[in-house]
Amino acid sequence: MGEPKTKQSYRAVPQGQSVVDEIERHRKDFPPRVVRIEDRTNPRKPVWRHARLLYTSQTGGAIRRGSWARLWARNIRRANAYLMKSGSKVRVPEGTTLHDLRHFYASVLIKNGATPKQVQMRLGHAKPSITLNVYTHLWEADVDRTADMMEAVLNDVP
Numbered sequence: 577m578g579e580p581k582t583k584q585s586y587r588a589v590p591q592g593q594s595v596v597d598e599i600e601r602h603r604k605d606f607p608p609r610v611v612r613i614e615d616r617t618n619p620r621k622p623v624w625r626h627a628r629l630l631y632t633s634q635t636g637g638a639i640r641r642g643s644w645a646r647l648w649a650r651n652i653r654r655a656n657a658y659l660m661k662s663g664s665k666v667r668v669p670e671g672t673t674l675h676d677l678r679h680f681y682a683s684v685l686i687k688n689g690a691t692p693k694q695v696q697m698r699l700g701h702a703k704p705s706i707t708l709n710v711y712t713h714l715w716e717a718d719v720d721r722t723a724d725m726m727e728a729v730l731n732d733v734p
Contacts, residue, residue, distance in 0.1 A: 579617045580700075582700065582702050584697075584700040584701065584702050585700045587697065587698075587700055589698055599630075602630070603630065606630075606631075606632075608628050608629060608630050609628070609629055609632050609636055610626050610627070610628050610629075611626070611627060611629055611632060611636065611637050611638050612624055612625070612626055613625060613626075613627050613638045648673075648674065652668045652670075652672060655668050656668055678699065681698070681699075682695055682698075682699055682707075682710075682711055682714075683711075683714055685698065686711060686714040686715060687714070692704045692707050692708055692711075692715070695707050695711065
């Protein structure tokens with residue numbers, strides 16, 4: 577565990593009420609725990625410190641990368657079983673990573689009309705150009721309505 581990459585990494589990301597409710601339920605069932613972790617902010621001088629974690633391992637410690645990978649794979653299988661049982665045609669693709677959820681989040685924002693600046697701020701990119709380099713194709717996928725936009729303005733001209 578270490579510091580986030582950039583100062584933009586420190587940000588508030590608005591959540592829907594269902595997410596807030598689920599986190600609150602989790603906090604009631606599993607209160608945050610103070611654990612001792614190795615902080616590798618400076619890889620040459622790692623230090624041990626205490627951190628208050630909302631999610632911990634079954635033994636109450638920090639979740640290790642290898643354990644997380646197994647947990648993630650198990651949760652994908654569970655999610656797909658639930659989706660199949662509920663009759664949904666939606667599935668979580670095999671090999672989906674946590675980082676893929678970040679791309680999914682950005683894609684949903686773009687599909688629903690978020691501006692490049694809004695997506696940049698939600699993802700914590702340092703500049704909108706970084707966001708555009710990664711996601712321009714999603715904005716371009718929209719139907720080009722520029723002619724309609726001009727037509728709407730010029731319609732009022734006598």
